[in-house]
Amino acid sequence: MIPKNHPRYNSLILREKIKNAYKLGYLADSGMIAHGRGEAFDYLIGEKTSDNSKIAIEASVAMILLAENPVLSVNGNTTALVIDDIIKLAKEINGKIEINLFYRTKERVDIIANLFKEKGWENILGTNNDELLHINNIESPRSTASKNGIYNADVVLVPLEDGDRAEILVNSRKKVISIDLNPMSRTSKKSTISIIDNVTRVIPSMIEIAKNLKNKDKDYLKEIVNNFSNEDNLKGSLKTIDLVKGKYK
Amino acid sequence: MIPKNHPRYNSLILREKIKNAYKLGYLADSGMIAHGRGEAFDYLIGEKTSDNSKIAIEASVAMILLAENPVLSVNGNTTALVIDDIIKLAKEINGKIEINLFYRTKERVDIIANLFKEKGWENILGTNNDELLHINNIESPRSTASKNGIYNADVVLVPLEDGDRAEILVNSRKKVISIDLNPMSRTSKKSTISIIDNVTRVIPSMIEIAKNLKNKDKDYLKEIVNNFSNEDNLKGSLKTIDLVKGKYK
Numbered sequence: 312m313i314p315k316n317h318p319r320y321n322s323l324i325l326r327e328k329i330k331n332a333y334k335l336g337y338l339a340d341s342g343m344i345a346h347g348r349g350e351a352f353d354y355l356i357g358e359k360t361s362d363n364s365k366i367a368i369e370a371s372v373a374m375i376l377l378a379e380n381p382v383l384s385v386n387g388n389t390t391a392l393v394i395d396d397i398i399k400l401a402k403e404i405n406g407k408i409e410i411n412l413f414y415r416t417k418e419r420v421d422i423i424a425n426l427f428k429e430k431g432w433e434n435i436l437g438t439n440n441d442e443l444l445h446i447n448n449i450e451s452p453r454s455t456a457s458k459n460g461i462y463n464a465d466v467v468l469v470p471l472e473d474g475d476r477a478e479i480l481v482n483s484r485k486k487v488i489s490i491d492l493n494p495m496s497r498t499s500k501k502s503t504i505s506i507i508d509n510v511t512r513v514i515p516s517m518i519e520i521a522k523n524l525k526n527k528d529k530d531y532l533k534e535i536v537n538n539f540s541n542e543d544n545l546k547g548s549l550k551t552i553d554l555v556k557g558k559y560k
Numbered sequence: 561m562i563p564k565n566h567p568r569y570n571s572l573i574l575r576e577k578i579k580n581a582y583k584l585g586y587l588a589d590s591g592m593i594a595h596g597r598g599e600a601f602d603y604l605i606g607e608k609t610s611d612n613s614k615i616a617i618e619a620s621v622a623m624i625l626l627a628e629n630p631v632l633s634v635n636g637n638t639t640a641l642v643i644d645d646i647i648k649l650a651k652e653i654n655g656k657i658e659i660n661l662f663y664r665t666k667e668r669v670d671i672i673a674n675l676f677k678e679k680g681w682e683n684i685l686g687t688n689n690d691e692l693l694h695i696n697n698i699e700s701p702r703s704t705a706s707k708n709g710i711y712n713a714d715v716v717l718v719p720l721e722d723g724d725r726a727e728i729l730v731n732s733r734k735k736v737i738s739i740d741l742n743p744m745s746r747t748s749k750k751s752t753i754s755i756i757d758n759v760t761r762v763i764p765s766m767i768e769i770a771k772n773l774k775n776k777d778k779d780y781l782k783e784i785v786n787n788f789s790n791e792d793n794l795k796g797s798l799k800t801i802d803l804v805k806g807k808y809k
Contacts, residue, residue, distance in 0.1 A: 326590070333589060340579045340582060341575070341579075343589060343592040343596065344575060344578065344579075344592050344593070344595055344596035344599065345596055346593055346596060347592065347593035347594055347595060347597040347598070347599070348596040348600040349600075350593065350596070350600075351596070351600035351601055352600055354744075355604075493600070493603075495603075553802070556744070556798060556802075
């Protein structure tokens with residue numbers, strides 16, 4: 312048990328969730344190492360949602376609400392950290408959820424699918440290997456997608472995603488919203504909107520914003536999206552690191 | 561197999577060593593997450609030894625050569641990444657090697673001790689729980705040390721060390737040389753010399769410098785140590801991050 316007054320309590324709780332996912336068998340060992348990278352970058356942005364990130368989150372929700380077929384992509388880390396909130400968000404925006412794993416095995420897919428089913432989300436996509444299509448006919452494990460889900464999605468939310476995968480999605484003319492703590496990663500550089508923030512803060516924030524924005528008309532949402540610049544957003548995120556790091560000088 | 565032309569080949573090879581250590585049972589799951597944090601900070605310093613770090617490494621070797629009883633502390637991550645070079649360095653500086661684990665179990669200690677024995681290093685310290693003393697009588701798993709090793713050492717090299725442990729060592733008036741990629745970590749802030757660099761680059765570099773410096777007289781070595789400022793060193797390391805990050809702006 313981690314004492315609640317530990318200075319790094321929140322971070323340690325997330326670490327426990329990641330370790331637990333590994334023990335349950337649905338997280339690859341690389342997923343644990345990736346979590347460590349995330350810890351370091353979260354530390355560098357001060358472990359909170361910046362004003363800059365708030366703008367990116369709002370634009371993302373507006374983009375999702377304008378979509379015809381929005382899909383939330385989930386992997387082991389996302390499942391371990393925010394399974395409940397991902398389900399809430401999917402309900403709120405009337406979207407789909409699809410499993411996409413970097414180290415895909417039938418066992419991991421089945422465990423994750425079952426976790427979602429236990430939480431009441433029956434229709435999770437991307438579970439059946441035989442039904443997966445290859446985006447743009449690219450012969451790569453990074454290109455797979457289900458027909459009714461990511462393959463035909465216009466907007467895809469990809470938390471904690473690999474750079475090659477993000478690039479394939481962007482090249483297929485989908486709008487890609489990534490959640491990645493590293494503003495310099497290939498995923499962050501390629502995405503349509505790059506949310507540089509911790510997925511455990513972003514998804515709850517998206518749910519709250521969606522509750523508000525879904526009552527607005529399309530023009531209102533379009534204006535939010537049009538006013539957003541991802542270039543400014545990435546510059547702003549690098550600036551946040553400077554500000555936090557500056558305290559140590 | 562990782563292809564040699566992969567843009568992140570070196571980083572992926574290290575990751576394989578860490579995963580392998582976990583599979584062999586001598587690395588805690590937190591050790592994998594810690595490696596991920598290291599990957600992120602190494603990325604931020606450009607994955608190379610800065611001029612600043614070179615100065616810190618030279619001062620560290622001079623300090624070790626001046627020591628009466630220098631000890632190299634090893635844990636699971638250090639063993640996984642640089643076991644051969646740690647043994648070479650211990651021979652070069654005529655020092656001891658002691659096992660100190662954050663998540664200490666008899667099994668992990670035994671596996672690590674056997675790995676060192678297989679490499680020809682028989683007399684590894686810190687293996688026998690019953691013989692461990694508590695530094696400054698502090699009742700904590702972070703305070704344990706072997707009598708002939710860290711307990712009576714004047715200089716301790718701690719690669720990849722926990723902040724509480726580093727603090728206990730410093731408070732017991734030992735000179736502590738840490739190797740830690742995070743210039744803002746408690747370990748880096750507490751240490752006598754904080755080498756902000758990757759242990760896989762630092763230890764081979766220390767061996768080369770030791771070959772040269774061990775032929776010098778004590779006054780020469782003392783001057784190197786006296787000219788070193790750890791405050792300037794830490795500021796320089798933060799500056800390195802700025803320079804690397806600046807390329808992305």
